[in-house]
Amino acid sequence: ITERKHAEARVEHLAYYDDLTELANRRLLHDRLQQEIAVARRHGVHGALLFIDLDQFKHLNDALGHPVGDELLRQVAARLKDMVRAEDTVARLGGDEFVLMLPAQNKDLAHVGFEAQAVAEKVRSLLSRSYNLNGHQYHVTASIGIVLFPENDEDADDVLKHADSALYRAKEEGRNTVRFYQPSMQAAASTRLMLEKDLREALELESFTLHYQPQVDIEGRVSGAEALIRWQHPERGMVPPNQFIPVAEDTGLILEIGNWVLRSAVQQIREWQRRKTCTGSCRVAVNVSPRQFHQTNFVDQVLGICEEEGVAPECVELEITESMVMSNIGETIEKMEALRARGIRFAIDDFGTGYSSLSYLKRLPLDMLKIDRSFVRDVVSDPNDAAIVDTIIAMTSHLGLGVIAEGVETREQLDFLRERGCTHFQGFYYSPPVPAEELDSLIQAGRLRSARD
Ligand code: C2E
Ligand code: CA
Ligand code: CA
Secondary structure, eight states, rough: HHHHHHHHHHHHHHHHHTTOOOOOOHHHHHHHHHHHHHHHHHHTTTEEEEEEEEHHHHHHHHHHHHHHHHOOOOOOOHHHHSSSSSSSEEEEEEEEEEEEEEEEEESSHHHHHHHHHHHHHHHHHTSSSOOTTEEEEEOOOOOEEEEEOSSSSSHHHHHHHHHHHHHHHHHHHHSOEEEEHHHHHHHHHHHHHHHHHHHHHHHHHHHHEEEEEEEEETOOOOOEEEEEEEEEEETTTTEEEHHHHHHHHHHHTTHHHHHHHHHHHHHHHHHHHHTTTOOOTTTEEEEOOOOTTTTTHHHHHHHHHHHHHOOGGGGGGEEEEHHHHHTTTHHHHHHHHHHHHHHHHEEEEEEEEEEEOOHHHTTOOEEEEOOOHEEEEEEEETTTHHHHHHHHHHHHHHHTOOOEEEEOSHHHHHHHHHHHHHEOOOOOOOOEEEEHHHHHHHTTTOOOOOOTT
């Protein structure tokens, strides 16, 4: 019986795996892709298929003989197998055609596209390293077509066909290239690549600046300011942070940018203290992005900057988001406690848009909740928004936290919020984010309106 089982297993293996490389074959890929498409449709998520083809393989194969060609294919397969995650599928369709399937896990098509692009670039550079064949070094490059699925009602055959036509474009456009099937994805990917390149340059040339938006208490006094990054691009003009922060986050550039923001904000605090614009207790809020916060040495970085610049940690408030906390609550609490023990304050930004429950908010060493501006916008006219704002304010008083409403644009919003017990405000009603010097003169001229006017 064992022998028969063995034989059966062998037959099954032959039916689903490629003999030469031991990778999945076309049939297995087709099955898995079909399944993946169904799952993706059910859950409203997207996956990606990378169609990989070696450039000029035929020449090499003819010139060196097929045994050497086979050895090259085996080495390519081994490299691919080494780099993928367990949940990815690598297949060989025959010849020098390989497929890498990234399972559908994310609802955000643009994000899936960007990840696929990053993986494709990694594959491209991995495969272009030299190969040792029969004691000689050889180089080959690869072209890659990417298709995201599902788009409409296509099946596995359609997806493979689309990946093939994307690959064809990559070959046409000079080989050693990555191309998307979806034109919109291609455009997004090129914009992102360009942004990434420009961001690196901006960091080197220090073409970022910080603007500051005052935060005002119920008496109309400026109680602090939020630092917001601005990027003056040489050709595009002012690029809003919502456009480049996500790219910086994806590429890891956010680590350097975040560090720059923190240091500049702390230097500005020192300057304000020197000029007596503010008393010793002046406070600047700095946005911290997830990747920055999750660095192992984040605590030391923050404290190090305060120490080096000679500014008390009490003057720095870090704005974090609910989702950031949720992703690893143990680590988050540890870091927050370490920083808070030294005086750093914490606010939860965009509060109300995430999934925080009262029970775990209680566990966080927090100082402040910032009511997201989407609730403030219609708070006067929309009873749902008003109810949410009420709940958040009640929560803060229950937890002994401060509360600030962001995006306050009108007197009506301000009055409404004040009536409900909100104590701090930020928004165009008082001032948009402005350069540091302008905030100075606003404060000195006493030109910020008081909530009691
Ligand atoms: P955020 O932290 O929620 O920042 C508040 C945003 O609301 C700012 O947009 C600000 O200009 C805008 N705003 C302020 N008052 C009003 C108002 O009355 N009405 C309206 N409609 N908007 C108002 P900004 O500067 O474009 O920043 C957008 C986002 O980019 C920020 O949202 C933040 O998430 C991110 N960001 C900005 N600077 C940094 C930074 O230095 N580091 C990181 N990680 N993220 C940053
Ligand atoms: Ca913020
Ligand atoms: Ca916010």
